[in-house]
Amino acid sequence: MTALHLSRFSSLRAFGHRNFVYVWSGALVSNIGTWMETLALGVFVTTVTGRAEATGAIAALTYIPALILSPVAGALADRFDRRVYVAVGTFVHALLAGILTVLAFTGHLTVPAVAVISFLNGCTSTLTNPGFSALISELVPPEDLHSAVSLNSAQFNLGRIMGPALAAIVLGTHGIAWALLVNTVSFVAVLVAVSRVRPAARVNALSREELWPGIVRGARVAREDAGIFLAMMGTLAVSALIAPFIGLVPVYAIRVFHEGAAATSLLVTCQGVGAVLAAVMLGPLIARLGRQRVLEACLLLIGVAATLYWLAPTLHLAALAMVGLGWFYMATLTGLNTSCQLRVPRELQARIHSLYSMMLGVGYAVGVWAQGALADRVGVRFVTASCAVLFVALVLSLRLLRPHAFDATEAPSKLVPAVSPSSSVRIEGSGDF
Numbered sequence: 001m002t003a004l005h006l007s008r009f010s011s012l013r014a015f016g017h018r019n020f021v022y023v024w025s026g027a028l029v030s031n032i033g034t035w036m037e038t039l040a041l042g043v044f045v046t047t048v049t050g051r052a053e054a055t056g057a058i059a060a061l062t063y064i065p066a067l068i069l070s071p072v073a074g075a076l077a078d079r080f081d082r083r084v085y086v087a088v089g090t091f092v093h094a095l096l097a098g099i100l101t102v103l104a105f106t107g108h109l110t111v112p113a114v115a116v117i118s119f120l121n122g123c124t125s126t127l128t129n130p131g132f133s134a135l136i137s138e139l140v141p142p143e144d145l146h147s148a149v150s151l152n153s154a155q156f157n158l159g160r161i162m163g164p165a166l167a168a169i170v171l172g173t174h175g176i177a178w179a180l181l182v183n184t185v186s187f188v189a190v191l192v193a194v195s196r197v198r199p200a201a202r203v204n205a206l207s208r209e210e211l212w213p214g215i216v217r218g219a220r221v222a223r224e225d226a227g228i229f230l231a232m233m234g235t236l237a238v239s240a241l242i243a244p245f246i247g248l249v250p251v252y253a254i255r256v257f258h259e260g261a262a263a264t265s266l267l268v269t270c271q272g273v274g275a276v277l278a279a280v281m282l283g284p285l286i287a288r289l290g291r292q293r294v295l296e297a298c299l300l301l302i303g304v305a306a307t308l309y310w311l312a313p314t315l316h317l318a319a320l321a322m323v324g325l326g327w328f329y330m331a332t333l334t335g336l337n338t339s340c341q342l343r344v345p346r347e348l349q350a351r352i353h354s355l356y357s358m359m360l361g362v363g364y365a366v367g368v369w370a371q372g373a374l375a376d377r378v379g380v381r382f383v384t385a386s387c388a389v390l391f392v393a394l395v396l397s398l399r400l401l402r403p404h405a406f407d408a409t410e411a412p413s414k415l416v417p418a419v420s421p422s423s424s425v426r427i428e429g430s431g432d433f
Contacts, residue, residue, distance in 0.1 A: 012147065012151070012280075012283075013144045013147045013283075014139075014140050014144045014147040014148035014151050015151065016144075017139055017140050017144070019139045019197045019198065020136070020139040020140055020148060020151075022193045022194075022196045022197055023135065023136065023139060023190075023193050023194065023197060024151060024152065024155050025189070025193060026189040026190040026191075026192060026193025026194065027132075027152070027155055027156070027189075027190060027193070028155040028158055028159060028189075029186050029189035029190075030090070030159075030186045030187050030189050030190045031155060031156050031158070031159025031160070031163065032158075032159045032162045032163045032166065032186060033097075033159075033163065033182050033183035033184070033185070033186025033187070034159065034163065034183060034186070035159045035160050035162075035163025035164055035167070035268070036163045036164070036166055036167040036170065036179045036180075036182055036183050037097065037100070037167075037179065037180055037183040038163070039163065039164045039167040039168070039171075039179075039250075039261070039264060039265060039268060040167050040170075040171060040176045040179040040180060041058070041100075041114055041118075041176075042055060042058075042059075042247075042249070042250040042264065043171070043250055043260065043261045043264060044109070044111075044114065044176055045058050045111055045114060045250075046250040046251060046254055047254075047260075048111055049111060051376055052248065052251040052255065052372040052373075052375040052376050052380065053369070053372045053373040053375075053376050054111065054372075055247065055248065055250055055251050055372060056244070056247055056248060056251075056368045056369045056370075056371060056372020056373065056375075057115075057369050057372065058111075058114060058115055058118055059118075059244075059246075059247030059248075059364075059368045059369075059372075060247070060364070060365040060366070060368050060369040061115055061118040061119040061122060061365075062118050062119070062121055062122035062125065062365075063122055063360075063361035063362070063364045063365035063368075064119070064122060064361070064362075064365045065119065065122040065123040065125075065126045065361070066122070066126045066357055066358045066360070066361025066362055066365070067358065067361070067362045067365075069123060069126040069127055070126055070130070070354040070355060070357050070358030070361065071215045071218065071219065071351070071354055071355065071358065072127075072215065072354075073126055073127045073128070073129070073130045073131070073350075073354045073357075074130040074215070074218055074350045074351035074352070074353060074354025074355065075214040075215045075218065075350075075351055075354075076127070076131075077130045077131035077134055077350035077351075077354070079214075080131075082131045082132075082134055082135040082138065082350075083135065083194050083195075083197055085128070085131040086128060086131050086132050086135055086190070086194055087190075087191055087194050087195070088128075089124055089125075089127060089128025089131065089132075090128070090187050090190045090191055090194070091187075091191070092124045092128075093121065093124055093125075093128075093187055094184060094187035094188070096117050096120055096121050096124065097180065097183050097184040097187065098184045099117060100113075100114070100117050100180050100184075101177060101180040101181045101183075101184050104175075104176050104177035104180050105177045105181075109176070109177075122361075126357065126361065129353070129354075129357055130350040130351070130353045130354040130357060131350060133337075133341075133349070133350065133353040134349045134350035134353065135197075136148050136149070136152055137341060137349050139197070142342070145338065145341060145342065146282075146283070146286065146291070146334075146338050146342075147283060149334050149337055149338050149341070150278075150279045150282050150283065150334050151279060153275060153278075153279055153330050153333070153334050154275065154276050154279030154280070154330075156275075157271070157272040157273075157274075157275030157276050157279070157326070157330060158272065158276055159272070160268055160269070160271060160272030160275065161269045161272035161273055161276065162272075163268075164264070164265035164268040164269050164272075165265055165269055166179075166182070167179050167261070167265060168261050168262055168264075168265035170182065171261050172261070214351065215351070217348070217351070218348060218351030218352060218354070218355060219355065221344060221348060221351075221352065222340075222352060222355050225343055225344075227339055227340075227343055228339070228340050228343055228344075228352065230406070231336045231337075231339045231340050231356070232340070232355060232356065232359050233359075234299060234332075234336050235333070235336050235337075235356055235359040235360050235363070236359040236360075236362070236363040237363070237391060237394060237395075238299075238302065238329075238332060238333065238336075238363070238391070239359065239360045239361070239362075239363030239364040239367060240363035240364070240366055240367035240387075241303075241367060241387040241388065241390055241391040241394075242302055242303065242306050242329065242387070242388060242391055243329070243360075243363070243364045243367060243368070244364065244367045244368040244371045244372070244384065244387070245306060245309065245310070245325065245384065246271070246364075246368075247364075247368040247372070248368065248371065248372060248375070248380070248384065249264055249267050249268055249271075250264045251372065251375065251380060252267070252310075252318070252380060252384075253266075253267060253315075255375075255380055256380055256381065257314075257315045257318070259315065263315055266315070266319050267318065267319060267322050270319045270320070270322040270323045270326065271322050271323075271325065271326035271329070272326060273323050273326065274322065274323040274324060274325065274326025274327035274328075274329075274330070275326045275327065275329065275330035277323075277327055278326070278327040278328075278330040278331045278334075279330065279334075281327075282294070282331055282334065291335065291338070291339070292406055292407065294331070294335060295332070295335035295336065295339065295406065296399075296406045298328050298331045298332040298335060299332060299395050299406075300392075300395055300396070300399065301328055302325070302328040302329060302332050302391070303388050303389065303391040303392035303395065304388075304392060305321065305324045305325040305327075305328045306325055306384075306385075306387075306388035306391070307385050307388040307389055307392070308321045308324070308325075309321040309322055309324075309325045310380075310381055310384040310385040310388060311381060311385050333360070336356070337353070337356055340352050340353070340356050341353065367387070371383050371384055371387060
């Protein structure tokens with residue numbers, strides 16, 4: 001698609017940058033494999049244990065490391081060549097996926113083994129994700145950053161659409177080992193993509209700050225900037241009260257609708273469809289209404305969408321509601337993340353993203369475990385729908401008590417100087433991957 005055509009679709013403008021297309025394509029292939037593994041392991045754990053708490057606990061283990069490692073990860077990612085940093089993290093992911101594959105093929109795959117690998121995967125993701133996010137921001141100019149963030153979320157959710165569908169087929173015909181093997185091989189796509197990226201002049205601006213002072217600086221900016229602080233608190237609330245719907249999909253499908261992998265795949269795929277639709281629609285909406293108004297509307301409506309999903313009387317209505325929930329979930333997190341990234345210079349973006357990831361990971365880990373544990377005792381629908389209603393009440397209270405609270409997400413930051421694409425930043429170490 002030509003630059004002229006891309007300019008007509010603001011959501012797609014990041015595709016006009018070759019390096020972004022390389023990384024986007026490689027990440028898509030990898031995420032297809034990752035979602036195959038996620039669905040396969042979710043069904044495996046739910047089937048073997050029969051407990052929602054176990055499924056929630058396994059999902060939580062992936063995000064617990066964010067509590068400790070996220071601030072360190074952001075500071076590290078700002079100190080190294082981000083292409084190499086992402087490549088090393090991807091290699092570790094492939095190694096862990098390979099271990100799961102071997103265990104499955106040899107008949108030694110167990111729930112404790114899944115738990116250990118999930119925790120190690122969480123450590124690796126926590127350390128790698130800020131570098132990947134910062135790398136994405138380097139591949140496009142600031143005016144295309146929202147497009148890049150939206151499209152990056154879209155490829156993740158395209159993987160969510162394609163991966164579970166492929167997983168359901170592979171699980172039904174060849175078993176879990178082959179689904180895990182596909183995921184292991186898929187990481188090669190990221191390594192190839194990153195190796196083809198050639199940085200622009202502004203890329204790889206690395207911090208000379210010491211590690212601890214760098215962490216402290218990022219935390220201070222996040223605390224003192226009203227827009228970033230609000231976005232962080234919003235992310236924490238969304239991740240704790242709304243996001244557990246992701247990890248509890250197998251429980252919902254098996255426990256409530258008495259279905260298995262096929263129903264789980266359907267719901268996960270519908271979430272991906274909603275997210276991809278959001279990625280395409282967000283650009284025009286923001287251009288027409290403004291980023292702050294769209295984000296505020298999403299925060300007000302995501303809880304309503306989650307409530308409708310959890311109270312759906314049939315699987316097909318739940319799938320329809322999941323499309324809407326997927327739309328609002330993607331739009332909300334994209335808006336919160338973009339607000340954070342646009343309020344700091346590039347040299348701080350990985351650190352701010354690491355704190356955003358920490359809020360997302362910690363909230364999700366606590367939320368998915370707690371909701372899963374309570375669901376075993378008082379029922380899935382009651383617990384999850386109550387959390388969604390609580391989120392609606394929190395947002396409405398903030399909107400009524402502090403009507404201008406969301407204005408900070410739109411206004412430019414006064415704490416950190418803006419950095420233009422042509423600004424020079426001290427560089428320490430660069431070079432091609």
